[in-house]
Amino acid sequence: MRARAVRSGLLIALLAAPPAAAEPDGAALFEARCAQCHGQDGRGGPGTQAFQMPMPDFTDCAFSAREPDSDWAAVIHLGGPGRGFSPLMPAHAETLTAAEIAAVLAHLRSLCRDERWPRGELNLPRPLVTEKAFPEDEAVATVFANTNRGGEVVSELLFEKRFGPRSQVELSLPFVARERPDSSGSWNGGVGDLGLGVKHAFFHSLDWGTIASLGAEVKLPTGDDDRGLGKGTTVFEPYLAWGQILPGGAFLQVQALGEFPTDRGIPDEFQLRSALGTSFTLKPFGRVISPMVEAVGSWAFVGGGVDEQWDLVPQVQIPLNRRQHIRLDLGVRIPLTDAGRRPTRFGIYLLWDWYDGGLLDGW
Ligand code: HEC
Incomplete structure (x- = not known):
C-alpha cells in the first residue's frame, strides 16, 4: 500500500x-x-x-x-x-x-495583435527606379545626371506619408535642367510635372515573405512642355508593386506601370521595373548594406509602332547613421538598347525615414 x-x-x-x-x-x-x-x-x-x-x-x-x-x-x-x-x-x-x-x-x-499592419521585414530596401510595395513615411531626394550625350540633370523631391494600416499618399516635385541642343553650352531649367499618388497594400504575409500593392499617380502638367520640362497634359499612372523576400537575405521587387495621358485616353507607355538585391551586415547587428541591380524595360507607343528599351541599374544602398533611418543609394543607369543614342546616367538618392527620428537624431 x-x-x-x-x-x-x-x-x-x-x-x-x-x-x-x-x-x-x-x-x-x-x-x-x-x-x-x-x-x-x-x-x-x-x-x-x-x-x-x-x-x-x-x-x-x-x-x-x-x-x-x-x-x-x-x-x-x-x-x-x-x-x-x-x-x-x-x-x-x-x-x-x-x-x-x-x-x-x-x-x-x-503585444500588437492587429494583423492588418504589414511587418517591417517586408519593408525592402528602396531601389532607385522601382516603386516599393511597402507604405512609407519617408522623404527622398533623387538626382539623375547624364554622364554622356548632352547634359541633363533631373532631380526629384518626394514626400510619402502613411495613413491607416496599409495605405500611403505621396507628393513628388521634379526639377529638370537640360543643356540646349544648339551647342551654345547654355542650359534650360525649371519645375517639371508635379505628381500626387496613393498606394494600398492589398496583400501581405510575413510567412510567405510577400507584400503586394496597387497604386496610382496623377502627374499634373506644371512643367513647361515647350521647353521639354513636362508632358503638357495630365498623365494617369496606375501600377502594381510586389515585394518578395528570398532565401539568404536576398529579395526581389517588381513594379508594372502604365502611362495614360488624359488628352489621348489610351496608354502611351508601359514599364516593367524589377530589382534583385541582397542585404548583409559587416558585423552582428551592424549597418545593413544592400547591393541591388534593377532591370527597367519600357514600351513606348509612338507613331503606330512600339519603341522597346532596356536599362540596367546596378547600385548600393548604405545607411548613413546608426539608427539607419537616413540612407544613401548610389548607382548607374546603363542603357542596354540603343546605347549609341541614349545616355548613361549617374543616380543618387538621400532618404529620410522621418517616422524614426529627426535628421539630427541617431548618429
Ligand atoms: C532601465 C530602463 C530600461 C530597461 C530595464 C529596459 N529598457 Fe528598453 N528602452 C529604455 C528606454 C529609455 C528606451 C527608449 C530609448 C530612446 O527612445 O531613445 C528603450 C527602448 C527599447 C527598444 C527600442 C524601441 C524602438 O523605439 O524601436 C526596445 C526594443 C526595448 N527597449 C526593449 C527592451 C527589452 C526587451 C527590455 C528587457 C529585456 C528592456 N528594453 C529593458 C529603457 C529600458
Missing part, C-alpha cells in the same frame, strides 16, 4: 517537473527585466521609470509592426546606443542568453 503511494507520488513529481531544457518564458522575462522601464503592459507611460522621456508603446501597431525583429534584437543586445537611442536602454547581450532575447522579443511581438 505504502510503496505504491510513494511510487505514484514520484510519478506525479516527474510529470509535473519542467522538461530539462525549458523554453525561456518571454512574458516572465519581460516582467522581471524590462517592465520597470517599459511598463507591465509594454506601453511605457508615466510612472514607469525615474527618468522622463517618451517611451515606445509596444502595443501600438502603428509603431511596432513596422520595426523589423533585427532592429529590436540589436537594441536589446547592444542597448539604446547600438541604434542611436538613449543609453538609458541597457545592453542585455551579457545578461540574457540568445534564447532568452528571442523569447522576450516574441513577447514584445505578441
